[in-house]
Structures are given as structure tokens and as C-alpha cells.
Amino acid sequence: MILVNHVAAAVVFCLGLYAVLTHRNLIKMVMGLSLMEASTYLFMISLAYRDKSTAPIFLSPPKNPERLAHGNVADPVLQNFCLTAIVIGVAVTAVFLSVVVRIAQHYRTLDADRVRGMRG
Amino acid sequence: MSADHQPRRHVAVGALLTAGFAALLVAGLAGLPREHDPLPPIARYALEVALPRWKLTEPVNEVVYGTRGFDTFGETFLLLAAVLSVIVLTRPREGRRGYFGESAAGQEEQAELDPIETGPAEEQEARRAERGESRGDRPSTPDSTPLGTPGPETAEAMSVVVRGAVRTVLPVLAVAGLYLVTWGYSPGGGFPAGAVVTGVILLVYAAYGRSRIARAVKSETLEGIEMAGAGLILGTELLGLILRGSFSANWLPLAPPQTIRSGGVVQLFSFGELFEVATGLTIVIFSLLSMGHDWSPDPESEGDEE
Numbered sequence: 001m002i003l004v005n006h007v008a009a010a011v012v013f014c015l016g017l018y019a020v021l022t023h024r025n026l027i028k029m030v031m032g033l034s035l036m037e038a039s040t041y042l043f044m045i046s047l048a049y050r051d052k053s054t055a056p057i058f059l060s061p062p063k064n065p066e067r068l069a070h071g072n073v074a075d076p077v078l079q080n081f082c083l084t085a086i087v088i089g090v091a092v093t094a095v096f097l098s099v100v101v102r103i104a105q106h107y108r109t110l111d112a113d114r115v116r117g118m119r120g
Numbered sequence: 121m122s123a124d125h126q127p128r129r130h131v132a133v134g135a136l137l138t139a140g141f142a143a144l145l146v147a148g149l150a151g152l153p154r155e156h157d158p159l160p161p162i163a164r165y166a167l168e169v170a171l172p173r174w175k176l177t178e179p180v181n182e183v184v185y186g187t188r189g190f191d192t193f194g195e196t197f198l199l200l201a202a203v204l205s206v207i208v209l210t211r212p213r214e215g216r217r218g219y220f221g222e223s224a225a226g227q228e229e230q231a232e233l234d235p236i237e238t239g240p241a242e243e244q245e246a247r248r249a250e251r252g253e254s255r256g257d258r259p260s261t262p263d264s265t266p267l268g269t270p271g272p273e274t275a276e277a278m279s280v281v282v283r284g285a286v287r288t289v290l291p292v293l294a295v296a297g298l299y300l301v302t303w304g305y306s307p308g309g310g311f312p313a314g315a316v317v318t319g320v321i322l323l324v325y326a327a328y329g330r331s332r333i334a335r336a337v338k339s340e341t342l343e344g345i346e347m348a349g350a351g352l353i354l355g356t357e358l359l360g361l362i363l364r365g366s367f368s369a370n371w372l373p374l375a376p377p378q379t380i381r382s383g384g385v386v387q388l389f390s391f392g393e394l395f396e397v398a399t400g401l402t403i404v405i406f407s408l409l410s411m412g413h414d415w416s417p418d419p420e421s422e423g424d425e426e
Contacts, residue, residue, distance in 0.1 A: 003154065006149050006152065010146065013145065014138050014142045017137075017138050017141055018135065018138040021130065021133070021137055021138065022131050022135075023128060024129055047152065049155055050155050050156075050157075050159065051155040051156050056167065056179045057179070057307075058170070058171065058177040058178075058179075058377075061177065061377050061378075073159075073167065075159050075160065076163060076167065076180045076182075076183050076307075077160075077162050077166055077183050077188070079307060080183040080184045080188060080308070083180070083184065083307065083308040083311050083312070084184070084191075084192060084308075084311065086311075087311050087314070087315070087401075088195055088198055088202070090401060090404075091198075091199050091202035091203060091401070092202055094404040094405070095206055097408060098205075098407070098408055098411065101210075101411050102209055102411075113129065
């Protein structure tokens, strides 16, 4: 039942969204964004899965390549999305965190409501 | 800083918006392909062209660096932009080449003229904490700590057990990661291999401490390597445009499957990505770890805090 994975991804995404919307602690907001990001990895990998499928790897060069797509293999395109998203996600989280550290050093608080310089 | 204060706002509005979005997600999930549906045409296309056109037995690699090469190209420069942002955000106020010692001299003068340091209590507390973190007479490893010493671990490196384990695992991990990317066997090639190389560097850092890797992990060196990787990717993709008339087209002769050169430009791109990811993640992590406080007043932003 791959639907369980889809629902789990949606729940994790909503947890992250709720954290971002209700918490004012900047670290927790970054954690919420990371949760939303991680849920998309689970979602894309689950979307790539097919019943009894194997990893999209050819063990040896097959005899007639045009019949390949009819075998049970997982979707390589979605796995590729997930792969690049992980690395980009790490780098973007690092940007968030360095902004948070600078805010904490400058304003001496992690509470987004107390960072008053941002209220134009 | 109020670490134990947990501010929350608009819980009801947040819950309502989240519930609304959850309903949207459920509606979207209902129409998705499931485990018994056929693969979408783009996936079937990727599986069909991997061997005949690219001589690759690893379709994910073919998608990342071949069919979807242009997207990966954009993502690579997104990664580069993120790394540059972290470098800019974490840099100290003055870029300098050497140690001039004015901070130490200032501290001496302060001790002579004004021994009771004035300033906000928070700043004094943070300064004390920073002094506590800096290297003093700490032992380099826990092995050289006298028996029965009270208090938490203060050594820079970890114990001989961890160091021995890391020393054993490191060569295997490094060779395995590089082997997989060299032969084009790992899905995604340079992306996971770059993460493995970063992991190797972090293992050395965790087990042996900062001083053991300080010579290798210098931001000037890493930035140079990262730019070389970006240049390699840019050159590879542009040569496709010049020689074959299409950006990210293959212009190298294809070797038989399961050899080092079997993917043509895919392998070149993958190696460029290895340098990009490995140096980029390492720069980001060590920039964040070495973010120091900047205590000098900033007259331009004084008015913002009203």
C-alpha cells in the first residue's frame, strides 16, 4: 500500500507547515521548513515506486533494449529529482541557519517577533 | 537570549491554514499514479535511451547528467549560489590575511586601565563562554586526561577507540565512494560521492579535532577547487553547444557499457559535480562552525533597533 507513504508525506509536510506558521522561534521555523523539504523526498520516492519493482539499474546490457520499459522498475526521473533536492536542501538550510545565527548575534534573540528592525 | 521562552502566535489561524492545505493535499493525492499504474512516458523514455544512446547501465545517472543535464546544470549553480551566500553571510567584518594581534593588545590595555570590564551583562556572559570554548590547556585527546578528572570531556580529539575506528573505516569509505562515481555505478554519480567525501572530512574532524584538518580544509583552497568544478561543468556543457549544436549534448566518444568512459560527457559532468558538492558542503559546514561574534558597534544600524 504505497498510499500509506503518500499520506505520511502529506502529514509530515503539514507538520512542517504548522511549525512554520505558529512558532516564532527562528530555529524551529527552519526545522519546520526542513520537515516540509524532507516530506517531498519521501513523496517523490514513493511516487517512483511500482509494485514489485526493482531499482532502475541494468545488471548487464539487455538483449533487446526497446522492451526494457515493460519490466518492473522504479521511475528513474523521480529518483533523480529527489537526489538533487537533497543536496540543494542541505545548502539552502545552511543559508537559513547562517541568517538565523547573524540575527541572533545582532538582536540577541531568536524570537521572530522581537526582531523589530525587520518591521520596515 | 531567551532559550527557554517558547513564543507561539496565531495557533488557531495556523491550524486552520494547515488543515486547509491538508485538504488540498488529500485532493491532489487522490489523482496520483499508484503502484499498479504504468510508468509515465518520460520515465520510459529515460529507460529506453540509457543504453543505446549513452551506453549507461545506470538510468538515474543518465537522467541526471544526460537527458536532464540542463536542469542539473541550473541546480549546480543554485548550489553554488547558496554556498556563496553562506560565505558572504558568515564572513568576519574585516577580510584579513594575517594576525595583527590588536585584540590581544587591547585586552592588555583594558586590564591595565579598566580591569572591571564595563558593558552589558549579556555581552560579558557571552564573552566568558567564548573564552571557555577557545583552546586553553586542554588535553588533545581524552587518552591524555588524568584518571579521575571530574567534569565533562574537554579534549579536542576523541578517544583512541573512536580514532582507531575512524582510521580503519576512512580509506574504505573514501575508496568506495570514489569507485562508485568513477565507474558510473552510483545513482546520481557526483552528488552522493560528494556527500561521501564531505562525510570523510567530517569524520576526521570529529575524531581528530579541527587542528588536524586545518591545513587541508582552508576556504581559499576549497573555493578554488569548487570554482574549478564549476568551470569543468560549464566547459563540458558549452562544448556540447559548440561541437554538437545543443547545450549539454554528448561530444565525447562513447566507450562500451560498464567502463569508465561509458557515459561520455555524463562522467565528466559527474566528476565536476563531485568537486562542487564535496567542496560546497564542506565550505558551508565549516563556515557555520567558525561563525564568530562581532562585538564592535555598528553605527549605521543603531537606529534600526528602535
